[in-house]
Amino acid sequence: MLLNIDDLDFSYDKKLDVLNNISINFDEPQLVSIIGPNGVGKSTLIHCINRILVPTGGVVKVDDLDVQEYNLKKLARSVAYVPYTTGDAFPLTVIDAVLIGRFPINDRRPKDEDFEKVYQSLEALGITDLALRPFNELSAGQKQKVALARGLVREPKILLLDEPTANLDIRYQMEVVRLLHDLAHEWHMLVIMISHDLNIAAKFSDMVILLNNKQIFVVGTPEEVLTEENIYDVYGVSSKVITDEGKPHVMLRAYSEGNKTNMVSTGRV
Amino acid sequence: MISPKYASLHRAYETMISKKVLFIVFCVTIAILMMVLSVSIGSYKISFIDSFKVIIDHMLGNPVDRQDLHVIWNLRMPRAIMAVFAGAGLATGGAVMQSMMRNPLADPYIMGISSGASLGATISIILGISLIPGFTGDLSIILNAFLLSMIPVAVIVLFTKHRSLSPIMMILIGLSIMFIFGATTTLLKLLANPGQLAEAYMWGIGTLGRATWENIIPVAVLTSICMVLLFRFSNSLNILAMGDRNAVSSGVDPKRKRMYYLIIVSLMTATIVSFTGPIGFVGLVCPNIVRQFIGSDNRFLIPCSAAFGSLFLICADSVSKTVSVVNMPVGVVMALVGGPLFVSILLRMNKNSWA
Numbered sequence: 001m002l003l004n005i006d007d008l009d010f011s012y013d014k015k016l017d018v019l020n021n022i023s024i025n026f027d028e029p030q031l032v033s034i035i036g037p038n039g040v041g042k043s044t045l046i047h048c049i050n051r052i053l054v055p056t057g058g059v060v061k062v063d064d065l066d067v068q069e070y071n072l073k074k075l076a077r078s079v080a081y082v083p084y085t086t087g088d089a090f091p092l093t094v095i096d097a098v099l100i101g102r103f104p105i106n107d108r109r110p111k112d113e114d115f116e117k118v119y120q121s122l123e124a125l126g127i128t129d130l131a132l133r134p135f136n137e138l139s140a141g142q143k144q145k146v147a148l149a150r151g152l153v154r155e156p157k158i159l160l161l162d163e164p165t166a167n168l169d170i171r172y173q174m175e176v177v178r179l180l181h182d183l184a185h186e187w188h189m190l191v192i193m194i195s196h197d198l199n200i201a202a203k204f205s206d207m208v209i210l211l212n213n214k215q216i217f218v219v220g221t222p223e224e225v226l227t228e229e230n231i232y233d234v235y236g237v238s239s240k241v242i243t244d245e246g247k248p249h250v251m252l253r254a255y256s257e258g259n260k261t262n263m264v265s266t267g268r269v
Numbered sequence: 270m271i272s273p274k275y276a277s278l279h280r281a282y283e284t285m286i287s288k289k290v291l292f293i294v295f296c297v298t299i300a301i302l303m304m305v306l307s308v309s310i311g312s313y314k315i316s317f318i319d320s321f322k323v324i325i326d327h328m329l330g331n332p333v334d335r336q337d338l339h340v341i342w343n344l345r346m347p348r349a350i351m352a353v354f355a356g357a358g359l360a361t362g363g364a365v366m367q368s369m370m371r372n373p374l375a376d377p378y379i380m381g382i383s384s385g386a387s388l389g390a391t392i393s394i395i396l397g398i399s400l401i402p403g404f405t406g407d408l409s410i411i412l413n414a415f416l417l418s419m420i421p422v423a424v425i426v427l428f429t430k431h432r433s434l435s436p437i438m439m440i441l442i443g444l445s446i447m448f449i450f451g452a453t454t455t456l457l458k459l460l461a462n463p464g465q466l467a468e469a470y471m472w473g474i475g476t477l478g479r480a481t482w483e484n485i486i487p488v489a490v491l492t493s494i495c496m497v498l499l500f501r502f503s504n505s506l507n508i509l510a511m512g513d514r515n516a517v518s519s520g521v522d523p524k525r526k527r528m529y530y531l532i533i534v535s536l537m538t539a540t541i542v543s544f545t546g547p548i549g550f551v552g553l554v555c556p557n558i559v560r561q562f563i564g565s566d567n568r569f570l571i572p573c574s575a576a577f578g579s580l581f582l583i584c585a586d587s588v589s590k591t592v593s594v595v596n597m598p599v600g601v602v603m604a605l606v607g608g609p610l611f612v613s614i615l616l617r618m619n620k621n622s623w624a
Contacts (some may be wrong), residue, residue, distance in 0.1 A: 071520075072520045076519055081518035083518075090371075093285070095282055103520060104520040107505070108504070115271055116271055132281055
């Protein structure tokens with residue numbers, strides 16, 4: 001089993017539960033989206049997979065081995081992570097910034113093979129023309145792509161992304177998520193991304209995990225997960241779900257009765 | 270092999286890299302030239318050629334004028350060598366601290382190393398106490414300075430046994446210790462007689478004038494070892510500069526690595542400072558100047574900072590020797606000349622080397 005999460009719990013200070021009884025398995029290369037309201041534990045779940053956080057209960061296994069038993073560098077060869085923000089304090093050129101992603105594989109002088117992978121990643125993301133530019137002179141969207149290239153460059157088995165489309169305009173959102181879907185299948189990776197855009201997630205994901213109240217509310221194909229009932233139960237928002245290009249498309253209802261009562265009852269006016 | 274479709278891009282990248290290497294070679298060359306030149310500079314007048322002759326003749330065992338020999342061989346040579354190692358070590362320490370703390374304002378002294386050394390020296394000068402019993406005079410000053418300058422890092426290591434510290438917390442703890450040490454030093458000075466006060470004051474300024482053949486050996490050996498180690502870690506340092514989450518997911522344990530590098534930097538800086546007193550400015554400013562020219566990749570930043578730090582300290586010391594009507598301390602020269610220089614470089618470069 002490529003990724004195996006079994007009865008995972010996580011809490012800060014043993015008081016505040018963030019995740020409870022999360023169990024899920026993945027074996028096939030595919031694009032998985034994690035969706036759910038703010039503060040529901042999406043990032044926490046991802047951080048438990050790549051050991052930024054240590055679960056308070058249960059196990060996470062990559063290739064049938066508990067991630068806690070991995071040496072950190074060995075785990076990094078299998079699991080890459082693209083954070084929400086890339087806070088590089090001292091910017092490098094784009095090539096060097098991506099080259100860093102090869103560290104778990106080669107921590108010494110970069111070889112031709114390392115450069116080849118860097119150039120391939122830049123090409124895959126269509127940012128070869130930025131290669132020699134300093135990272136801090138790029139736009140937010142370009143930086144996001146460089147961060148993505150840094151995740152891709154070591155050809156991980158599992159690629160984790162925390163809102164990879166956050167800084168991108170709609171065209172690049174489409175482009176990047178489509179690319180993630182294609183790369184998942186072409187490079188045989190399990191790509192798991194956190195998303196707030198239900199429609200982008202629906203369009204390109206093979207599988208969607210909807211988190212609510214510290215637990216997996218429902219998991220399945222976009223059609224199974226993105227229903228009017230589920231969206232109302234989890235987000236408290238009324239919507240109309242239609243089918244477009246064979247995928248569900250969520251249209252939000254601004255003024256329906258359900259929304260108003262919900263806003264008032266939860267105090268979020 | 271790089272495939273043909275990427276060949277031109279790779280060539281452009283390699284050109285960029287060779288420019289950086291060339292700049293490092295340039296800095297090293299100038300530093301060596303200045304080191305040689307600095308031997309002939311000082312209040313005792315002797316020409317460049319003559320001072321060279323003295324060195325060569327002495328090495329070949331030929332008879333040399335006693336006074337020339339004393340000034341050139343016993344005073345200026347060790348001083349020049351001390352400048353090279355101290356400059357290189359302090360600047361390397363600064364570059365490493367900045368990368369791992371992710372803060373361009375960090376330098377080794379921010380951890381309270383220099384104020385620890387000052388306190389140690391003051392304890393020896395004013396109270397006459399050697400923390401390692403049995404030593405007196407200069408040796409007791411040096412050992413006291415070294416021991417106390419290692420206290421901040423020891424405190425931080427002990428702290429991290431109980432809880433994890435973020436870079437900014439480390440800096441704040443270092444700064445607090447710096448103020449505690451500073452206050453204690455001031456307190457001790459209130460007890461001192463004028464002679465002791467003058468000595469403690471002179472020690473606290475920082476000078477290369479105390480360099481001898483004997484005391485450059487520990488500095489040279491330790492600084493070299495630490496610099497080579499830190500240079501070997503430049504890839505990990507690049508990763509630490511990306512933030513802790515990025516580091517973990519790139520296979521680097523940020524907490525452990527940061528502690529490890531902090532110990533190396535502290536050891537190196539403490540050794541230098543024990544012999545020279547606190548020479549400021551090099552650690553903070555040299556890496557930041559170098560960043561303007563070759564960027565922040567530690568693979569190049571560390572060697573270039575080392576070379577530039579040496580060059581900078583040698584030049585400042587040469588100036589301080591030339592205008593030494595009042596025995597101008599090298600730290601003063603550096604700040605007076607280097608400060609405006611740094612500001613003008615910052616304003617002229619017109620690009621932002623910090624995020």
